Amino acid sequence: MAKDSRSTLVSLAVNPVTLLGVVLTTTGGVLWLILTALEIFDTVNNPYVGILLFGLLPAIFFAGLALIPIGIWWRRRQMAAAGRRVEPLAINWQNPAWRKLVIVFTVATVANLIIGSSFLLAGVHYMESNNFCGAACHVMYPENAQYRISPHSNVDCVACHVDEGLGGFIQAKTNGTLQLIHTVFNSYPKPVPTPVHNLPPVEHMCLKCHSVNQNYGSQVIVRKGFAEDDGAATATVLNMHVGGGANNKGAHGAHLNAVTMEYASDEKREKIAWVRMRRADGSVREYATPDWNAGKRTGLETRTMSCVDCHNRAAHSFESPERALNQAMVLGRIDHTLPGIRKRGIELLKATYASHEVARQQISTHLADYYVKNHPAVAKDRAKQMDQAAAALYDIYSRNVWPQYNLTWGSRVNHLGHNDSPGCFRCHGGDLTSADGLQITQDCSVCHEAVSMDEKNPEILKTLGLAQQK
Numbered sequence: 001m002a003k004d005s006r007s008t009l010v011s012l013a014v015n016p017v018t019l020l021g022v023v024l025t026t027t028g029g030v031l032w033l034i035l036t037a038l039e040i041f042d043t044v045n046n047p048y049v050g051i052l053l054f055g056l057l058p059a060i061f062f063a064g065l066a067l068i069p070i071g072i073w074w075r076r077r078q079m080a081a082a083g084r085r086v087e088p089l090a091i092n093w094q095n096p097a098w099r100k101l102v103i104v105f106t107v108a109t110v111a112n113l114i115i116g117s118s119f120l121l122a123g124v125h126y127m128e129s130n131n132f133c134g135a136a137c138h139v140m141y142p143e144n145a146q147y148r149i150s151p152h153s154n155v156d157c158v159a160c161h162v163d164e165g166l167g168g169f170i171q172a173k174t175n176g177t178l179q180l181i182h183t184v185f186n187s188y189p190k191p192v193p194t195p196v197h198n199l200p201p202v203e204h205m206c207l208k209c210h211s212v213n214q215n216y217g218s219q220v221i222v223r224k225g226f227a228e229d230d231g232a233a234t235a236t237v238l239n240m241h242v243g244g245g246a247n248n249k250g251a252h253g254a255h256l257n258a259v260t261m262e263y264a265s266d267e268k269r270e271k272i273a274w275v276r277m278r279r280a281d282g283s284v285r286e287y288a289t290p291d292w293n294a295g296k297r298t299g300l301e302t303r304t305m306s307c308v309d310c311h312n313r314a315a316h317s318f319e320s321p322e323r324a325l326n327q328a329m330v331l332g333r334i335d336h337t338l339p340g341i342r343k344r345g346i347e348l349l350k351a352t353y354a355s356h357e358v359a360r361q362q363i364s365t366h367l368a369d370y371y372v373k374n375h376p377a378v379a380k381d382r383a384k385q386m387d388q389a390a391a392a393l394y395d396i397y398s399r400n401v402w403p404q405y406n407l408t409w410g411s412r413v414n415h416l417g418h419n420d421s422p423g424c425f426r427c428h429g430g431d432l433t434s435a436d437g438l439q440i441t442q443d444c445s446v447c448h449e450a451v452s453m454d455e456k457n458p459e460i461l462k463t464l465g466l467a468q469q470k
């Protein structure tokens with residue numbers, strides 16, 4: 001034998017493809033180790049580092065790994081084609097050089113396996129992080145912005161969006177991959193479509209933390225604000241009947257206690273044509289629109305009613321301009337004594353801007369212009385309050401309206417209520433009747449006592465001791 005097999009392998013390995021493979025693998029591996037260390041010590045906090053760590057670097061690493069044998073194989077073919085004698089890569093344990101090579105190879109493979117599998121594990125873990133779902137994936141910025149100010153801001157996205165078990169895992173990963181491809185090619189529908197068709201069943205979602213057996217009784221909801229004409233303090237006060245558990249009154253009492261409700265609607269669930277209520281005692285009652293009864297049923301889907309048919313905005317509760325502005329004024333972020341601020345504020349919030357940046361500038365200049373023109377004394381003496389108001393208005397605008405994703409006021413309907421969208425009135429609105437002529441109730445007080453509706457300084461606030469509170 002002219003040369004031993006090891007040097008044959010070495011000479012085979014010295015080819016551009018294999019060398020490129022070695023360089024890629026080492027670069028990918030080393031950069032990954034460094035970035036991982038930085039991540040562990042929390043020095044970088046950027047969602048794109050995640051994509052680099054769990055997307056790009058592993059791709060480089062594995063591509064390099066694959067190139068190494070490809071290069072060797074290619075070189076062998078080349079040499080054979082050139083008529084050069086290629087020694088078979090026979091293992092010869094007697095040869096110390098061979099033994100060394102095998103040990104080096106084994107150690108390298110084990111190291112690669114460890115690095116490779118931690119890539120995979122970390123990648124899977126990262127893809128379940130809120131950073132990946134909400135921050136690296138652009139089209140979900142709006143959902144993420146609302147999520148962060150929702151009561152569920154500490155609940156991971158995957159707790160609600162990914163079902164338990166292997167099925168949910170595989171579904172989430174295939175969806176996630178498709179979504180990632182859409183995002184990379186910027187081909188994602190904007191805004192992201194709702195309803196989410198593959199939301200887990202509520203038993204695996206909301207009911208991990210909440211219970212249908214809880215009696216919430218009646219709850220006083222107080223929404224304060226300021227009148228548009230004279231800026232006087234106003235309040236809407238509802239005594240909302242929620243019930244549930246042993247209490248079969250109210251929204252939970254009527255809908256969750258031993259009742260199954262199915263309904264048929266358009267895909268967006270905004271127009272409901274038929275409802276069937278089945279009680280535990282077996283009694284059934286159906287309500288339908290005249291169209292449904294006349295057999296016009298195309299394009300309708302049937303679903304079983306659950307938590308998210310009312311609480312569809314539990315984690316992403318986009319606001320209405322009026323309610324958001326009232327809240328900012330009640331909290332003092334916008335000085336309610338600025339003359340005309342409520343009317344002008346709503347106009348500025350509802351205006352159309354090309355982007356967030358344009359909105360930020362124009363809200364500020366248009367508000368200033370308004371005061372210079374109509375209330376010069378305010379413009380002169382209360383510049384600070386004006387700036388604060390402009391900043392707060394921009395804040396409201398930018399978390400609710402996203403021109404780049406075609407998302408504006410009202411794009412995301414909230415089914416809990418009936419003021420900004422039909423909500424409860426999709427069924428309770430009087431369009432549906434039963435065969436014996438009954439309607440689903442529209443009686444205000446069955447759902448809530450409307451104690452005060454935008455009344456100025458209502459007496460009830462003093463009675464409840466809430467007049468001075470935010």
Ligand code: HEC
Nearest residue numbers: 133134140143152155156157160192194195196308312315
């Ligand atoms: C408490 C449960 C919950 C959590 C936590 C949650 N979501 Fe949602 N999400 C929902 C529900 C419910 C819907 C509406 C489903 C429907 O109407 O079909 C939804 C809808 C969406 C939609 C569709 C667009 C829309 O607004 O209807 C996106 C995108 C989304 N969520 C992303 C996220 C991201 C990103 C996170 C984490 C930052 C997250 N969600 C956390 C429950 C949740």
Ligand code: HEC
Nearest residue numbers: 151152155156159160205206207208209210307308311314
């Ligand atoms: C991981 C646990 C968890 C999950 C999952 C969860 N919630 Fe909650 N939810 C909470 C907690 C805790 C609160 C109380 C938060 C607070 O008051 O600060 C809450 C509050 C609420 C509230 C009251 C909100 C308010 O404005 O006071 C509603 C309604 C609600 N959840 C509905 C849902 C629905 C619907 C789902 C399923 C889509 C869901 N939750 C999933 C833990 C959870």
Ligand code: HEC
Nearest residue numbers: 206207210211212216219240242251252255306307310311
């Ligand atoms: C028919 C509509 C409807 C359905 C279905 C429904 N809810 Fe509610 N829920 C309400 C209304 C109305 C309130 C009163 C709060 C409000 O108006 O803001 C409420 C209140 C709540 C609250 C807050 C109670 C509190 O402490 O103030 C929680 C938590 C909640 N619901 C969870 C759920 C869960 C979990 C489910 C599914 C098992 C569910 N709801 C199904 C209408 C509904």
Ligand code: HEC
Nearest residue numbers: 250251254263275277310416417424426427440441446447
């Ligand atoms: C999918 C249709 C549907 C939607 C949406 C819906 N309901 Fe209902 N609701 C019904 C039906 C059906 C009944 C039972 C009527 C009967 O007793 O025959 C009912 C009954 C009730 C009752 C008891 C009425 C009574 O006479 O005792 C209350 C309270 C109630 N709903 C509250 C709500 C609230 C609050 C919402 C919105 C957050 C809502 N519902 C949304 C279909 C719906």
Ligand code: HEC
Nearest residue numbers: 223236416417418419424428441442443444447448450453
């Ligand atoms: C099927 C149940 C139901 C019926 C019937 C009903 N409401 Fe409501 N109403 C609700 C729910 C749920 C909300 C939302 C509470 C919330 O925002 O948390 C609401 C909210 C309101 C609000 C507050 C709006 C806001 O922006 O804060 C007013 C005012 C109101 N209802 C008045 C009425 C009046 C008046 C009637 C009778 C003509 C009526 N409602 C009938 C369920 C009902």
